[in-house]
Amino acid sequence: MNLKWLLVRRITLVALACFAAGSLIAVYRTSSLAYRQNADLAQSVAQQLDLQLLRIATALDLPKRFPDWDLVTSYALQPGQCVQLLRPDASVLKSSCTGFDSVSNPTPRWFVDAFTFLIGGEVLASRPVSYRGTQQGAVVASFNPLAIATETWRTIAPLFGFSAMLVAMLCLVTYFVIDRALRPTEEILKGLNRLARGDLSARLPPFRLTEIDRISEVFNSLAGDLEIASSDRTELARLLVDAQERERRHIARELHDEIAQKLSALSALAACIRIAAQSDAKELEGEARELEHMASSLMIALRKTLTYLRPQEIDDLGLLPSLQGLVAGHNKDAGGRTRYTIEARGDVEELNSETRAHVYRIIQEALNNAAKHARAHHVNVTLNQHSNAGGKKVELAITDDGIGPSADVEHPQYAGSGLIGMRERVLALSGSLNAGPLTDGGFRLRIEFPAHQQEGAV
Known part of the structure; x- marks a missing residue:
């Protein structure tokens, strides 16, 4: 519930409670006054009758005139009040009552x-x-409850309209007062929402109220610390991941320049031995052929390792041809069960070598996971470089029409270390990553980062 309406509702309830308490006090006072009037009337009538009995006892009055009720009727009774003389057996000997007006001011x-x-x-x-x-x-004086209720209603009824108007005005004034007092909270909520969306540059203005201004100071201090920590973390992640890519590139070059050449020479030497053995030493031909086969197998394994460490075509041919080759490889392995496609717009080749490697690794991990878990008919990769108010941006999306995640279970395609590795690379690119199900089924992984990345220090 909105805080302003909550406070207005509670203040209204307090006002209504005060009115109810005032009404109860009025009921109590009216009933107390009626009781005192009854007590005074009963006491006066009882004293008159006691005096008449005393006169009878002293022969100053006749016994047959008891009770002399004319004396009682001389008392001014209140509207709705009755006075009765009861015999010892509780039967009524004499009674006198007055009426009351219930027509001119009817009581609900x-x-x-x-x-x-x-x-x-x-x-x-x-x-x-x-x-x-x-x-x-015994003399009994009583009031008709309807008469007392009518008298009480005459006292309270005029207050109902006034109280309703007063409560309405109080609610209106309270709403505007609270709205003005809580206006700074809207700024605070906006700042918190910006911070929750990852905008660490959000800051709050100073406020006049000391308590809220203190919140603003703490918020700005925390946002500043988070911005510095996030910047340091991003820079550290970029340095670490870039260093990892450079190390992989260095190892790949070493393997290619040293091991690959020696394996090629070993394979050629084994072929020469096999050819020579065919005429000079038939018994060595099988061993030579096996040696040649082992050298060829090692070359194939080395090429796979080099591709994993650093696809050579990224540096030799460019990012887009490397990705097209990656997609073609997945189509070949899928055997028609899943169709992989890639779409690219903009000049993505202007990205530096580390950035291209990160993009390749992210797409490689996403396609591997889709092949293992999504059971999709179609997996599409879109890579787009565009310009907006913030400069050039690169947008990457991997979409599949597979099983998709349930409402409460994380999609297996993007669970575990795969997503962690992607997040590390996206963080190194100073970008953002969003992953979620599509309304018509399937799943989408979307990444956006600045197009211009600084070259990492060697």
Whole structure:
């Protein structure tokens, strides 16, 4: 939930709770006042009746005039109030009540029911009437609950409209006040979102509030530290991976210049021995042929090793012909089960040697994994160099129509050390890597990096 609406809702609930508490206080005060009025009335009537019994006992009054209810009716009863004289057996001897106006200001039924529930029924007070230790009855004064509820409603009803208007104004004012107070949080969220997307140059402006300004200072400090650490990490990754490629290139050259030449000479010498043995030493012809076969096998193995270490055609022919040869090799190995294609746009040959090697290795790893795991009918490689506001960029995408990943399981094609190696090379290229399933099935690996890379130090 939005923080502003959450705070407004809670403030509204507090206002409504205060209004409810005020209403309960009004109910309590009204019921307390009714009880006191009943108690005073019952006490006064009981005293008058006790005095009449005393006059009867002293022959100042006649017993048949008891109770003299005319004296009781002279009391001013409140609307809805009743006073009764009960015999000792609780039967009613005398009773007097007044009505109340429930038409001019009708009370909602729900309020009457709630009021009756809160006060627990009738509000009444009782006082005994006795003479010389003998109880002659009891005076009971009571209020009709509807009368008290009506009186309470007359007090509370005008406040309902005023309270509703007050709560609405309070919500409106609170929303704008909170919106203004929390406006800096929008800047903070924007900065966090930029940071989450990898934009380590994101910075927050200073704020007037001390606490939020402190957040801005800490955010900017952390973003600066992350930017420096990321830059150092990128540079270190570039140096390490470039050094690895240079070392591979050096080893490949050494193997090609030394071992390959000697194996070629060994193969030629074995062929000469075999030819000579055919006429001079028949018994050595088989050994010579075996030696020639071993030399040829070693040459084939060496060529595979050299291709793994550093494809010679990258330097001799260029990146694009090397990739076309890589794709052709996969098509040959697939035997028609999977079709591999490559599309290239822009001048990708202007990239330096280390960058070309990284691109080749990334595509090589992706195609190997697709061949092993994707079970695709078609795997397409697109390599595009384009220009935008940030300069020249290289965009690389490997897309397959294979099994694709499930919603909660990482695609096996890009799991494990293969993806780690790709990420290291992309980091060395100062680029970004995104891998994910396609809506219509399959999977796509997308990489983007700056086209102009500095040559690594030898």
